[in-house]
Each structure stands twice: as structure tokens, then as C-alpha cells.
Amino acid sequence: MKKFSKVIEKIVEASSIRYNNSVYELLKKKKDIIILSLGEAFFKLPILSFKKLPLPEINHYSHSRGIIELRKKLSNYFLKKYGAKFNPDKEIIITAGSKAAIQMIFFSILNPKDEVIIFEPYWVSYSEQIKLCNAKPVRIPYNKSIFDIEKYITRKTKCIVINNPHNPTGKIYSNREINFLLKCASKKNIYILSDEVYSDFVPNNKRFNSIGRFNKKKNTIVVNSISKNYGISGWRLGYCITNEKLTNQILKLNQHIITCSPTILQYYVEKYFNDILRITKPQIKKVLDVRKKTCLYLKHKQINFLEGEATWYIFLSIEKSYLKSEEFCNKLLKKYFVSCVPGLGYGKSCDKFIRIAVGTEPWKRIQAGIDRIEKLINSTLK
Amino acid sequence: MKKFSKVIEKIVEASSIRYNNSVYELLKKKKDIIILSLGEAFFKLPILSFKKLPLPEINHYSHSRGIIELRKKLSNYFLKKYGAKFNPDKEIIITAGSKAAIQMIFFSILNPKDEVIIFEPYWVSYSEQIKLCNAKPVRIPYNKSIFDIEKYITRKTKCIVINNPHNPTGKIYSNREINFLLKCASKKNIYILSDEVYSDFVPNNKRFNSIGRFNKKKNTIVVNSISKNYGISGWRLGYCITNEKLTNQILKLNQHIITCSPTILQYYVEKYFNDILRITKPQIKKVLDVRKKTCLYLKHKQINFLEGEATWYIFLSIEKSYLKSEEFCNKLLKKYFVSCVPGLGYGKSCDKFIRIAVGTEPWKRIQAGIDRIEKLINSTLK
Numbered sequence: 001m002k003k004f005s006k007v008i009e010k011i012v013e014a015s016s017i018r019y020n021n022s023v024y025e026l027l028k029k030k031k032d033i034i035i036l037s038l039g040e041a042f043f044k045l046p047i048l049s050f051k052k053l054p055l056p057e058i059n060h061y062s063h064s065r066g067i068i069e070l071r072k073k074l075s076n077y078f079l080k081k082y083g084a085k086f087n088p089d090k091e092i093i094i095t096a097g098s099k100a101a102i103q104m105i106f107f108s109i110l111n112p113k114d115e116v117i118i119f120e121p122y123w124v125s126y127s128e129q130i131k132l133c134n135a136k137p138v139r140i141p142y143n144k145s146i147f148d149i150e151k152y153i154t155r156k157t158k159c160i161v162i163n164n165p166h167n168p169t170g171k172i173y174s175n176r177e178i179n180f181l182l183k184c185a186s187k188k189n190i191y192i193l194s195d196e197v198y199s200d201f202v203p204n205n206k207r208f209n210s211i212g213r214f215n216k217k218k219n220t221i222v223v224n225s226i227s228k229n230y231g232i233s234g235w236r237l238g239y240c241i242t243n244e245k246l247t248n249q250i251l252k253l254n255q256h257i258i259t260c261s262p263t264i265l266q267y268y269v270e271k272y273f274n275d276i277l278r279i280t281k282p283q284i285k286k287v288l289d290v291r292k293k294t295c296l297y298l299k300h301k302q303i304n305f306l307e308g309e310a311t312w313y314i315f316l317s318i319e320k321s322y323l324k325s326e327e328f329c330n331k332l333l334k335k336y337f338v339s340c341v342p343g344l345g346y347g348k349s350c351d352k353f354i355r356i357a358v359g360t361e362p363w364k365r366i367q368a369g370i371d372r373i374e375k376l377i378n379s380t381l382k
Numbered sequence: 383m384k385k386f387s388k389v390i391e392k393i394v395e396a397s398s399i400r401y402n403n404s405v406y407e408l409l410k411k412k413k414d415i416i417i418l419s420l421g422e423a424f425f426k427l428p429i430l431s432f433k434k435l436p437l438p439e440i441n442h443y444s445h446s447r448g449i450i451e452l453r454k455k456l457s458n459y460f461l462k463k464y465g466a467k468f469n470p471d472k473e474i475i476i477t478a479g480s481k482a483a484i485q486m487i488f489f490s491i492l493n494p495k496d497e498v499i500i501f502e503p504y505w506v507s508y509s510e511q512i513k514l515c516n517a518k519p520v521r522i523p524y525n526k527s528i529f530d531i532e533k534y535i536t537r538k539t540k541c542i543v544i545n546n547p548h549n550p551t552g553k554i555y556s557n558r559e560i561n562f563l564l565k566c567a568s569k570k571n572i573y574i575l576s577d578e579v580y581s582d583f584v585p586n587n588k589r590f591n592s593i594g595r596f597n598k599k600k601n602t603i604v605v606n607s608i609s610k611n612y613g614i615s616g617w618r619l620g621y622c623i624t625n626e627k628l629t630n631q632i633l634k635l636n637q638h639i640i641t642c643s644p645t646i647l648q649y650y651v652e653k654y655f656n657d658i659l660r661i662t663k664p665q666i667k668k669v670l671d672v673r674k675k676t677c678l679y680l681k682h683k684q685i686n687f688l689e690g691e692a693t694w695y696i697f698l699s700i701e702k703s704y705l706k707s708e709e710f711c712n713k714l715l716k717k718y719f720v721s722c723v724p725g726l727g728y729g730k731s732c733d734k735f736i737r738i739a740v741g742t743e744p745w746k747r748i749q750a751g752i753d754r755i756e757k758l759i760n761s762t763l764k
Contacts, residue, residue, distance in 0.1 A: 004631050005515070008490045014637045017446060024445075040442055047440075050432045058429075060422055060616045063406075064399060096478045096618065096640060103639045107514065108390045112494075125638045132489065132638070133387070134516075234442045234645030236478065249386050255396045256507045256514070257485045258478060262644050263616030 011128045015345030016355075019329065023339045034361060034369040037339040039167070041201075041312050041359030043231030043283045048272050050264070058264040064255045065247075066094025066239070067263065070270040074239060077273075084212035090244040091217065093251055096261040098197045098225040098238030101250075103129045104257070105193060105221055105240060106159075108249040110135040114158040117149065120347025121168055121306075121315055121355075123195070126161055141349035142306070146177050149184060159191040160184075165198040165208060168315040168346060168355040170291070170308025172208050182211075185219050197225035197238070198311040200280075203288050206309050217243040226269055230280045235265050287312050290358050294366055301374050312359035315343065316373075319352045321380040328376065329354055336372040393510045397727030398737075401711065405721045416743060416751040419721040421549070423583075423694050423741030425613030425665045430654050432646070440646040446637045447629075448476025448621070449645065452652040456621060459655075466594035472626040473599065475633055478643040480579050480607040480620030483632075485511045486639070487575060487603055487622060488541075490631040492517040496540040499531065502729025503550055503688075503697055503737075505577070508543055523731035524688070528559050531566060541573040542566075547580040547590060550697040550728060550737040552673070552690025554590050564593075567601050579607035579620070580693045582662075585670050588691050599625040608651055612662045617647050669694050672740050676748055683756050694741035697725065698755075701734045703762040710758065711736055718754040 019037055026033055050058075065071065071088035078084045086092060095101040102125070110116065112134035118126050120142045127137040138152055149160070160181060164173045185192045194211035202208040212222045226237040238261075240250065254260070269276065291312055298305055298316060305316040318328050325342035332338050332354075343353030354373075358366050401419055408415055432440075447453065453470035460466045468474060477483040484507070492498065494516035500508050502524045509519040520534055531542070542563060546555045567574045576593035584590040594604045608619040620643075622632065636642070651658065673694055680687055680698060687698040700710050707724035714720050714736075725735030736755075740748050 003491065003628070005489060005491055005493050005496075007493075008631050008634065011634050011638065013634050017637045017641075021445075042438060043441070045438070045441060047432050047435075047437065050429050053429075055429065056424060056427070058616065059427060059614045060424070062616060063403075096482075099638065100478075100640055107387060109385065109387055111387050111389075112516075114387075128634075128638045132635075134494075232441045232646075234440065234444060234642065236640065236642070236644050246385070249390045252390065252393050252395050252510075253514075255399045256393065256481065256510045258482055258618065259399075260616065260618070262618050262647060264614075265644060265646070 007132055007134060010131055014124045016124055016341045019339070019341055022333065026333070031337060033333070034338045034365050036356040036358065036361065036366065036369050037341050038357055038360050040233045041231055041287050043280055045231055045279060048268070048275060050268065053264065053267045053271060058267050060263060062260040062263040062266060064251055064260050065092065066261060067266045067270060070094060070266050073270055073273050078210065078212060082210040082213040084210055086212065086217070086241050087244070091247055092239055092241045093247060093254055094237065094239045094261050094266060095254065096238070096258050097227065097236040098195065098223050099125060100258060101223050101238045101240040102126070102193070102195065103132070104250045104253040105223070106130060106133050106135070107253055108246060109158055109191060113156060115154060115156040117152050117157060117160045119146070119162065121343065121350045121353065122161070122347055123163055123167055124345045139347050142347065143349065147180060149181070153184065153188055153190070157188065157190050159193055161193045161195065163195045164211070165202060165310030166308060167198060167311055168313040169306040170311045170313055171306070172202060172206055172308070172310050175209060178209070178211060178214060182214055182219070191219055191221060193221045193223065195223045197223065197228045199224060200229040200284055201288060201312060202310045203292070208310065212241055221246065230276050231283065237261055237265055237269060287359050290363055290366065293363060294358050294370070297367060297370055301370065303370070303374065303377070306353070312357050314356050314358070315353050316356060317353055318377060320382060321377045322382045323380050325351050325354055332373065332376055336376060338369045338372050340373070389514060389516060392513055396506050398506055398723045401721070401723055404715065408715070413719060415715070416720045416747050418738040418740065418743065418748065418751050419723050420739055420742050422615045423613055423669050425662055427613055427661060430650070430657060432650065435646065435649045435653060440649050442645060444642040444645040444648060446633055446642050447474065448643060449648045449652060452476060452648050455652055455655050460592065460594060464592040464595040466592055468594065468599070468623050469626070473629055474621055474623045475629060475636055476619065476621045476643050476648060477636060478620070478640050479609065479618040480577065480605050481507060482640060483605050483620045483622040484508070484575065484577065485514070486632045486635040487605070488512060488515050488517070489635055490628060491540055491573060495538060497536060497538040499534050499539060499542045501528070501544065503725065503732045503735065504543070504729055505545055505549055506727045521729050524729065525731065529562060531563070535566065535570055535572070539570065539572050541575055543575045543577065545577045546593070547584060547692030548690060549580060549693055550695040551688040552693045552695055553688070554584060554588055554690070554692050557591060560591070560593060560596060564596055564602070573601055573603060575603045575605065577605045579605065579610045581606060582611040582666055583670060583694060584692045585674070590692065594623055603628065612658050613665065619643055619647055619651060669741055672745055672748065675745060676740050676752070679749060679752055683752065685752070685756065685759070688735070694739050696738050696740070697735050698738060699735055700759060702764065703759045704764045705762050707733050707736055714755065714758055718758060720751045720754050722755070
């Protein structure tokens with residue numbers, strides 16, 4: 001008898017995590033690595049008082065939808081920020097991170113062999129989460145237009161996933177693009193899952209609109225993250241917003257798989273919501289400024305990258321080098337002590353790209369990192 | 383196109399959670415309910431200092447296996463308590479609760495149509511978690527002997543699940559039973575998943591042995607809970623221990639579904655591990671004393687229950703009443719203001735039982751609750 005399931009054998013380790021594990025190993029050996037691979041923004045955050053949180057409530061299970069006080073706060077936040085209304089009693093579930101939310105959504109809607117459309121470069125877990133449902137990720141190469149999507153829709157298509165703002169390019173979808181996707185989805189009666197976990201990492205002069213604003217809950221599912229947006233990625237607090245019926249399906253799964261996200265952390269975030277926003281806002285701005293500077297520096301170096309302004313990621317081209325993305329990143333790490341994530345993990349069409357993340361290192365070191373990337377490109381020219 | 387997946391439509395809401403939601407609704411209406419339905423033990427726990435935890439580490443992702451310091455602590459604890467050795471680097475994953483661990487184990491080993499043997503009364507999520515893998519729960523009625531298990535093993539059997547100590551009966555498996563199950567599993571090359579989340583709720587005069595002690599990691603998987611055992615059920619910290627190869631499969635899933643359990647809570651539990659043990663030990667003893675008193679009181683009332691000494695649950699018989707378990711519990715809640723969980727959720731053979739939990743109410747109220755249960759039985763005699 002085979003010891004493992006077929007589905008688990010098809011699932012590959014998250015390339016970004018695997019990659020970062022080799023980084024940790026080098027760090028343990030006291031190597032000075034310029035880390036441009038981490039999917040986090042490092043903020044200075046004080047620890048506010050846990051003693052002011054309600055005891056014993058913080059120790060016990062919460063409602064599987066999450067504590068109502070936090071659901072209400074998120075509902076108000078959405079209304080104020082996006083003009084998007086949702087019912088905190090029935091249309092939101094707070095989850096143990098946004099990953100868990102996305103996985104439970106997929107289980108709730110996908111049958112074996114159903115298809116889900118994802119755009120390359122796509123976030124590494126989408127494809128594996130879809131595979132875990134025995135469904136099929138349909139990948140659109142990075143150089144195709146969104147407006148070509150109808151060619152990829154079949155009778156098996158159940159869902160389109162967008163990541164907006166986008167990891168790893170930093171792209172913000174235009175209203176025209178979203179409206180087009182919504183029209184397609186509505187016509188074909190399929191879902192759009194909009195993963196908006198970087199919604200707060202948007203420059204002041206740009207406008208990001210949650211798909212929730214477009215108010216077609218029948219077909220749309222919003223996923224967002226508290227922990228990602230506010231520099232507490234390790235706290236694992238996400239949420240999803242959709243219509244009541246689908247929410248009830250996801251709720252069943254949450255009851256059986258996780259029960260609830262950590263009650264104590266839900267209460268913390270609820271109590272200090274405004275403090276967290278106030279403390280993180282200037283730091284978010286700083287990360288976005290560094291991102292902008294990095295883009296200018298890359299342009300100056302004539303290193304191309306895919307267009308985008310949001311998040312702390314840049315997806316840059318290594319087309320001038322004869323190396324493919326994994327060889328490139330391995331060499332970069334072992335010879336130049338800079339860590340980036342290979343593009344291949346984001347889709348087959350992306351093997352001449354690497355992802356850099358500018359959320360964890362000071363500007364001088366990011367600059368030095370780019371200098372070394374340039375060096376490696378120049379020493380491996382086609 | 384159907385909006386939901388077939389598999390999610392087959393999954394039923396956790397009956398215990400559904401039931402507790404009606405309890406919450408009555409509580410909101412200011413009804414005084416004697417709560418004997420909650421799967422928690424209410425402890426008095428001080429909140430120790432979060433400011434002493436390492437910043438910024440507590441805010442960031444941890445290794446998907448969990449922080450190594452906590453893995454080492456658990457490894458030592460296991461060695462000391464059970465004489466069971468495991469490698470903290472390779473044979474354990476800390477998860478966002480034990481439920482998530484069990485679900486990921488099932489995904490890692492089950493193919494569609496595979497069978498998993500569970501014993502009635504079984505914990506309500508096992509069957510649904512198995513169904514989520516499109517596999518089949520094979521339920522052994524409560525009145526069959528463990529030693530009859532071979533009759534239920536087919537070529538499709540992939541795993542046997544035991545809950546030891548057992549929710550809802552409080553049973554502790556004897557060494558003879560465990561050795562028998564291990565022999566069967568080894569002969570048929572199937573897994574035994576031992577869910578040991580109540581391992582610390584065992585009276586002093588009784589001996590509980592983790593299956594890890596029997597040291598057949600090739601076929602055995604131990605699941606345990608930090609949050610459940612130490613009165614912080616809402617913190618969602620569990621773990622699983624098994625051989626390196628299977629651990630690596632589960633790790634992939636953890637990376638894609640959850641990333642890691644909350645880093646800040648991992649550090650807290652690691653730092654205060656001994657304090658938590660010291661603070662909870664006498665309170666665990668108290669709960670077990672209340673359980674013992676409750677059993678005596680039930681005997682005095684001539685209300686039967688399934689044998690057991692551990693946990694804070696008792697699975698008691700309503701065979702004298704003509705009501706089935708759901709009708710019984712509904713009436714009990716609405717007319718007598720006592721909440722218990724219907725036996726039906728624990729398997730079809732258990733429809734003449736109800737589960738009471740003595741972890742949250744003082745003794746006097748538990749006594750009053752039992753008096754009302756007796757009243758309802760007597761007013762609905764067959």
C-alpha cells in the first residue's frame with residue numbers, strides 16, 4: 001500500500017519557503033546575507049498591553065466566524081475606505097490567516113477536475129491549493145492580456161483568482177480591468193476570488209479599489225489579511241467576505257479544520273485597531289518609498305521589471321543572463337550572498353524573472369544587493 | 383453550474399458547535415443556562431508578560447515546523463513523561479490547533495475511497511475531515527469490542543483513529559488494547575492516528591501511555607494539543623509527531639494552508655512552559671475531582687454512563703427515556719435550561735446518549751443540571 005496520498009505527492013513545497021530555509025541555514029553559519037526574499041515587511045511595533053484584554057474570554061474558543069466586535073470593526077473599515085457594505089453577522093469569517101481562507105474557499109466551490117484561472121506570475125500557493133481539491137489550475141502566461149481571458153474559460157471553469165495589489169509585480173488592477181473581469185464572471189456564472197492582502201501597501205497617489213466596492217457578492221469573494229497588512233504576519237489573522245450562503249459553507253469547514261483564529265489575538269487587534277493603523281501607516285509609507293527608490297535604481301541600471309507600484313515586491317527580469325531563475329538565485333545566494341526568489345515558482349512563463357522584496361533591509365543594503373544582481377547578470381550575459 | 387462543491391455539501395456542521403450557538407443565543411437573552419456542553423475547561427490563568435518575549439521575532443512568520451525552542455521543549459517533555467523519543471528537528475510539526483493537524487494528516491495519507499476506521503462515539507470532526515478527502519469513515523458501533531476490529535479492515539483501510547484519553551467517554555486505552563491495535567496495523571500496513579489532546583486530564587491513580595511510547599513511528603501518528611490541555615483552547619496550538627517522511631508531507635500542506643501557528647503564542651508557551659504546567663496542574667486535578675463526584679452522583683441517581691476516568695466529559699445514557707438524543711437535548715435546553723450535546727453527532731449507535739462536560743460550571747450547578755436531566759428522563763419514561 002502506498003503510504004502517501006496521490007494528491008500530496010503532486011503538491012510541491014512552496015518555493016519561496018524552501019528558498020528561505022536555505023537562507024536561514026546560511027544565516028546560522030553567520031554569513032552576512034542581504035535578504036531580498038522574505039514575504040514580510042519588518043515594522044517597529046510596540047507590544048501593547050495584553051492585560052487590558054478581557055479575561056477569561058481571550059483564552060477560550062471564539063465564534064467560528066470570529067469575535068463580533070472585530071467583524072464589526074472590519075465592516076466599518078471597509079465601508080469607510082471603499083464604500084463597500086457587508087453584513088458583519090453573515091458575510092465575513094475571520095480566519096487563521098488568508099491562506100487558510102483561500103484554501104477553505106476552494107474546498108467550498110471546487111469539484112475534482114474543475115478549473116481555476118490564475119495569472120502568471122501567481123502567488124505560489126494558489127496552484128497547490130487548487131490541486132489539493134483535485135481541481136486544475138489554468139495558468140495564463142505573464143505576457144497575455146487580461147482582456148484575452150475568455151479564451152481560457154471553459155465549461156469547467158469555476159473561478160478566476162486575482163491578487164490585487166499583486167505579489168510579485170506590485171500591479172494594481174484598473175477599474176476597467178476589474179469591470180471587465182466581473183462582466184465575464186457574471187456572464188459565465190463563475191466566481192472571482194480577489195486576494196487583497198496587500199491592500200494597505202498602496203502609494204498615496206494611486207487608487208486601489210476592493211472588488212467588494214463593485215458590490216456583486218453573488219460572484220465575488222474578497223480575501224484580506226490583518227497580519228500581513230500590519231507587520232504582524234506571524235499572527236495569522238485573515239478574513240474573507242462574500243455572500244451569506246457561501247460564507248455558511250466556509251464556516252462549516254472552519255469549524256472542522258480550525259475552530260477559530262486565536263481568540264487572544266482577535267481581541268488584541270480589535271482593541272488596538274486604530275493604534276495599529278496609526279503606528280503602521282508611516283512605516284507603510286516608508287516601505288513604499290524604498291520600493292520607488294529601488295525601481296528608479298533598477299531603471300538607472302537598465303534592469304527591467306514588470307510594471308507596478310504597490311506592495312514591497314518587484315519582479316525583475318534576468319533575460320540578459322543565460323541563467324534560468326533557479327540557477328540564477330542559487331548562484332546569487334552562494335556566491336554573492338543575496339537572497340531572491342526564483343521566478344519559476346510563479347509560473348513557467350516566469351523563468352527569466354526573479355522576485356525581490358524590499359520590506360526587510362535598509363536602503364543601502366538593497367542597493368548593494370542590486371549591484372550584485374547586476375554583476376551576476378553581467379558575468380552571465382547571453 | 384452548481385455553486386458549491388459536492389464534498390462541502392456532504393459535510394455537516396459540527397453538532398457540538400451548532401448546539402453551542404443556540405446556547406449563546408439564549409445567553410444573550412439573559413437566560414440562566416447550566417452549561418454542560420462546552421468542550422473546554424475554564425481555568426484561572428494569569429496573563430504573563432508579553433513584553434519579555436523576543437521582538438521582533440514574535441511578529442514574524444516562524445518556521446513552518448514551529449519554533450525550534452518549543453519543539454525541543456515538547457521533545458523533552460515527551461521523553462520525561464512517556465519515555466518516548468522523537469527528533470525535534472524532523473519528527474514534529476507545531477500546528478494551528480490539533481484539528482488542523484488531523485486534517486493535514488488525512489490529506490497526506492488518504493486517497494478518494496480509502497477507508498478510515500473510527501470508533502463510536504467518535505469526535506464529531508473525524509468523519510467530516512475524512513469526507514473532505516473524499517475518503518470513507520468506517521464507524522464501529524459503541525457496543526463492539528476493539529478486539530473485533532479485524533472484521534472492519536478491508537483492502538481499502540488506510541488508517542485507524544483512536545482518541546486516547548477519549549472524548550466523550552473519558553476512557554483510557556489499556557496497554558493490551560494499544561498493543562493489539564499496533565499489531566493489527568503493522569500486519570495490515572496501515573496507520574494508527576492517536577489523538578491524545580486530553581493527555582494531561584488523567585487522574586493520578588491511572589496511567590496514560592502515549593502511543594509514542596510504543597515507538598513504532600513507521601505506522602503511528604501522535605496528535606496533541608497545547609491549548610486544550612492548558613486551558614487556552616482559543617489559542618490554537620497543537621502538534622503532531624510521526625516519522626520524518628510523513629512529517630515532510632504534512633509540512634508541505636502546512637506551508638500552503640497555514641504557514642505557521644501564531645509565532646507570538648508559540649514564544650509565549652515556550653517561555654512560560656513550566657509556569658503554565660505549575661498553574662494548571664492543580665486546576666486539572668480539580669476538574670478530575672469534579673468529574674469523579676459527578677460519576678458518583680450519576681450512579682446514585684441510577685443514570686448509566688460509558689466507562690471512563692479521564693477528560694472532563696461523561697457520555698451518559700438516556701435509554702430509559704423514549705426521546706432520542708436531539709429531542710432530549712432540545713427539550714432539556716428549552717424547558718430545563720441545561721445544555722448538553724446530543725449523542726447522535728458521535729455516531730448512529732449513540733442516539734440514546736448525551737454528552738455532559740464538567741469543565742466550566744461549579745459543582746452545585748452541575749448537580750442541579752443532573753437533577754434536571756433526571757427529571758426529564760422521568761417525565762419521558764418508555
